[in-house]
Amino acid sequence: xxxxxxxxxxxxxxxxxxxxxxxxxxxxxxxxxxxxxxxxxxxxxxxxxxxxxxxxxxxxxxxxxxxxxxxxxxxxxxxxxxxxxxxxxxxxxxxxxxxxxxxxxxxxxxxxxxxxxxxxxxxxxxxxxxxxxxxxxxxxxxxxxxxxxxxxxxxxxxxxxxxxxxxxxxxxxxxxxxxxxxxxxxxxxxxxxx
Numbered sequence: 001x002x003x004x005x006x007x008x009x010x011x012x013x014x015x016x017x018x019x020x021x022x023x024x025x026x027x028x029x030x031x032x033x034x035x036x037x038x039x040x041x042x043x044x045x046x047x048x049x050x051x052x053x054x055x056x057x058x059x060x061x062x063x064x065x066x067x068x069x070x071x072x073x074x075x076x077x078x079x080x081x082x083x084x085x086x087x088x089x090x091x092x093x094x095x096x097x098x099x100x101x102x103x104x105x106x107x108x109x110x111x112x113x114x115x116x117x118x119x120x121x122x123x124x125x126x127x128x129x130x131x132x133x134x135x136x137x138x139x140x141x142x143x144x145x146x147x148x149x150x151x152x153x154x155x156x157x158x159x160x161x162x163x164x165x166x167x168x169x170x171x172x173x174x175x176x177x178x179x180x181x182x183x184x185x186x187x188x189x190x191x192x193x194x
Contacts, residue, residue, distance in 0.1 A: 025157050025158060025159050025163075025165055026157070026192040026193060026194050027155050027156065027157045027174060027175060027178035027179075027192070027193045027194075028155065028156050028157070028190055028191070028192055028193075029153065029154070029155045029178050029179055029181075029185070029190065029191050029192075029193050030153060030154055030155075030188075030189070030190040030191075031151070031152070031153035031179075031184060031185040031186070031187060031188075031189075032151070032152050032153065032187050032188060033150065033151045033152075033184045033185075033187045034150070034187075035187055038141075038150055038151055038183075038184050039082075039150075040072075040073040040074055041074065041075070041081070041082030041083055042074070042075045042076070042077035042080075042081040042082045042083070043069055043074040043075070043076065043077065043081050043082065043083040043084070043085050043141070044076070044077060044078050044081040044083075044084055044085070044144075045062050045065055045066045045069065045076070045085045045087060046062075046084060046085070046086055046087070047062065047086075047087055047088070048086055048087060048088035048138070051088065057168045058089070060168050060169045060172040061087055061089045061137060061168075061172045061175075061176070062087055063172070064172040064173045064175070064176035064177075065085060065087050065137075065139055065176050066085075067173075067176070068176045068177060068179070068180040069085055069180070071180070072180055072183045080144075081144055082143070082144060082145075083141050083142060083143060083144060083150070084141070084142045084144050085139055085140070085141050085142075086139065086140045086142065087137070087138070087139050088137075088138040088139075089135065089136060089137045089138065089172075089175075090135070090136050091133060091134070091135045091136075091168070091171075092133070092134045092135075093131050093132070093133060093134075093161070094131065094132040094133075094134055094158070095131055096129035096130055096131050096132075097129070130160040130161050130162055131160070131161045132158050132159065132160055132161070133158065133159055133160075133161050133166040133171075134156065134157075134158045135156065135157055135158075135159075135166075135171045135175060136154060136155070136156040136175075137154065137155050137156070137172070137175040137176060137179060138152075138153075138154045139152065139153055139154075139179060140152040151184055153179050153185070154179070155175040155176075155178045155179040155193075156175070157171065157174065157175060157178075159171070178193040181193060
């Protein structure tokens with residue numbers, strides 16, 4: 001390949017890969033607190049009462065919340081902690097029949113001869129439509145001694161059932177990271193985290 005075509009081929013490969021990348025779905029986050037500084041200390045992460053906390057899926061959410069709490073300055077302690085972090089989550093399926101698909105698609109690709117751009121219009125069936133998985137994470141941080149809730153929040157996202165973002169482990173990590181980003185966050189306002 002002539003030297004001047006190498007950069008063009010590299011650009012073609014880069015643009016082609018970018019066109020195939022899975023889009024990051026935003027996470028909607030809402031948090032509540034009293035607007036006063038929230039003390040750090042020791043914390044025990046526990047499941048919301050009445051849930052199947054022994055499942056591998058639930059443990060993924062507990063572990064993700066524990067990692068984020070550690071990152072923002074809480075030390076994990078099972079016995080006599082200062083705070084309790086109560087974790088709940090839910091996953092639901094929205095049928096493909098309720099998901100609206102765009103009839104127009106745009107693709108970027110390339111080869112050794114350059115970069116190409118294509119536009120497609122959905123005329124027939126493009127394969128089986130994908131259901132959407134909606135996932136929500138809820139966390140309350142309470143003082144163990146009084147039961148007073150000092151902070152609470154929820155994060156939620158949706159992803160097509162075959163997308164990596166719909167997998168429980170990845171969803172748990174993404175929801176927990178978004179929930180605790182810029183802790184404690186603005187109280188009473190829903191934001192979108194990408």
